Amino acid sequence: MKKIILLLLLFNANVISAQEELTTTTGIIHFEASVPLFEEVKATNNEATCVINTKTGAIASIVLIKDFHFKISMMEKHFNENYMESHSYPKAVFKGNIEGFNLNIIGTSPKEFKLKGILKLHGKSKKINTVAILRKVDGKLEFISEFNVASKDFDVKIPEMLSVKVAETVNIKTLFQLNMPISPNNP
Secondary structure: OHHHHHHHHHHHHHHHHHHOEEEEEEEEEEEEOOOOOOOOOEEEEEEEEEEEEOOOOEEEEEEEHHHOEOOOHHHHHHHHHHHOOOOOOOEEEEEEEEOOOOHHHOOOOOEEEEEEEEEEEOOEEEEEEEEEEEEEEOOEEEEEEEEEEEHHHHOOOOOHHHOOOOOOEEEEEEEEEEEOOOEOOEO
């Protein structure tokens, strides 16, 4: 009998914990460092992981660098081997907080929140302050953000002969569709 009660308590604790976190492993991150009149420098990763704690507004996202894909395979190879050195720095991590986050005030209309955190990339860390746009769509929480970073802030070195073809500032856009728990308020 004690074992059954213990199992029920553990199960309930896991359910409560799971309801405090919204997750996805199929987030989308785009980046672009294109310069006018030259070949576009942009890539997409469709396998980003994101977790949002619904009680605190804490957010964490992880993306594997090698999962960014370009139109031109040679760009992808140079990106991984020469610039991002994905063998030595395999992932990018963002940890932060969505200020004023409250799942109950988010509806189907987009709502803006301040997003503050730290982006760790290529062995360096940088503070990020931007806006996150959240809304509920088809039983999921949609999270969109956009911000710019400078390659030099992360010691990503662009060879001088290519520096005119690659922007110093990189635009990053994120789109996460986080799974929401099923409840009477969220069918």
